Amino acid sequence: MTNTVLFVDDDDDLRRASAQTLSLAGYDVRAVDSGAAAVREVDAGFDGIIISDIRMPGVDGLELLQQVIARDPDMPVILISGHIDVPTAMGALRTGAYDVLEKPYSNEQLVAAVERALERRRLIAENRQLRQAAPVDDAGPLVGHSPAIVQLRRTIAQIGPIGVDVLIQGETGTGKGLVAEMLHAASRRRGPLVTIDCGAMPAGLVEAELFGNVADAVPGSRMPRTGRLEQGNRGTIFLDDIDALSDSMQLAVQRVLERREVMPVGAIAGRSIDLRVVSASSLDLETLAKAGQFRLSLFYRLNSVTLRLPPLRERREDIAPLFRRFVLQAAARLGVTPPKLEARAFRHLEKHDWPGNVRELMRFAENFVLGLGDHDLGASASAGPTDLKSRLDAFETELIEEALGEAAGDVTRACAALGLPRKTFYYRLQKLGIDPASFRG
Known part of the structure; x- marks a missing residue:
């Protein structure tokens, strides 16, 4: 999971202070004093985000932004300036900047902006890993030969070009983001795929994050901002963990879906948008809606078509080829020789429940390649069918x-230390019989 921030500013004092703030917040910070130095830092293996001052001698922040997005259009770049005007800010956002911060900014504003950008980077990285996991003989990036996965690929191919809104339901780690990418790739829409993690938006800023704001409408920021929904104009919006939205935000999103119009915070008129909406939840939205925990009207608006992603335990025939491919990919990425894979090792893999699904299997494969944890699957096979699960x-x-x-x-x-979503964490606590209260005091 990436945690790297490249901070670029020719102001020595500000650069040192901001780098210290981010380091204390737990980020891996690289600080450089010029755009040219930043370009050299951003090689093919750079997996972090960039924060850059706009006004710098030589390669300024706007030129750096253009060079970066030419290499990697998905890399979040946050621009900062003490003298930025509204047209410049809007131009930077249209060019591809993730956000614009105005000097002087508080430590809290800086850390919040970085966390949002890194979360977006992590989601993109996970989707790319899942996409790269496809073997060449598979009909697309969704790997597997089980009947459920074969049918899912067919359905995506059928509804992708139609442009109908889609609700994706499946447990954590089943590949909902990957399916959203496949739907967007199969569509005829020319705009971007914009992923919104509804559970990761900072409290109090959800409305501005989704719908944007006009100048001076949000405390602490004089600049206007284009909302995430509007950024997806003529493209696809992926609302991940949509059940995490509050009731009021659910109603606001429902109005956007009905009218295809957004109202930025502080605006007096709405703005028309052309969207395809793909939403996802690891919970059963219909059950939540009937229990009064999710707006029933929004549920009916979202589920024009519902795709259900099966967990790994329901498609065990796909576990072995997935694990083999993840091992080979991890070995190639790390530059090591893949460990020997034996049939009895795969039998153990298929007996594990895999509550984290494809994501858990991918990380376990990487640990297997690195020799971390209980990786000697072949040797442990003789200990009995439950030995691997017990040790894990x-x-x-x-x-x-x-x-x-x-x-x-x-x-x-x-949860933050382990990099786990709260829902997954509580599931593991219950399964393993761990009581958090016993660690308090």
Whole structure:
């Protein structure tokens, strides 16, 4: 999971202070004093985000932005300036800047902007990993030969070009983001795919994040901002974890879907947008709606077509080829020789529940290649059909208890330390029989 921030500013004091702030917040910071130096830092393996001052001698922030997005259009670039005007800010956002910060900014504003940008980068990276996992003989990036996956690929091919809104339902790690990318790629839409993690938006800024704002409409920022929904104009919006939206935001999103119009914060008139909406949830939205925990009217608006992604435990015939491909990919990426894979090792893989699904399998494959944890699958096979699962559970229990101990039982801090969504974390606590309250005090 990427945690790297490249900070670019020719002001020595500001550069050192901002780098220190981000380092204390837990980020891996690289600080350089020029756009030219930043260009040299951003090689093919750079997986972080960039924060750059606009006004610098030589390669300025706008030129740096153009060079970066020419190499990687998905790399988030945050521009900062103390003298920026509205046309320049809007031009930068249209060019591809992720955000614009006005000097002087607070430490909290800087950290919040970085976390949003890194979350977007992480989602893109995960989608790319899943997409790259496809073997060449598969009909697309969705790997597997189980009947459910074969039918899912066919359905995506059928509805992709139509442009109908789609609801994707599936457990964490089943590849909902990948399916959204496939739907967008199969469409005839020329705009971008904009992913919005509804559960990761900072509290109090959700409305401005989604719909944008006019100048001086949001405390702490004088600049106008284009909302994430409007950024997807003529393209596809992917609303991930849509169940995380508050009731008021659900109603606001429903109005956007009905009218295809957004109203920025502080604006007096709406703006028409052309969107295809793909939404996703790891929970059963219909059950939530009937229980009064999700707007029933929004649910009916979202599910023109519903795609259900099966968990790995329901398509066990796909686990072995997926694991083999992830091992080969990890070995190639890390520049090592792939470990020997034996049939009995695969039998163990198929007996594990894989609650984290494809994402968990991918990370386990990487650990297998690195020789971390209980990786000797072939040797452990003779210990019995449950041995691998028991050892994995014990290893996971140790990691979770260590994180809870360091966080004094604070679930939010433990989730952040482990890089796990809260829902997945609570699922693992219940499955492993761990009580966070025992670590408090």
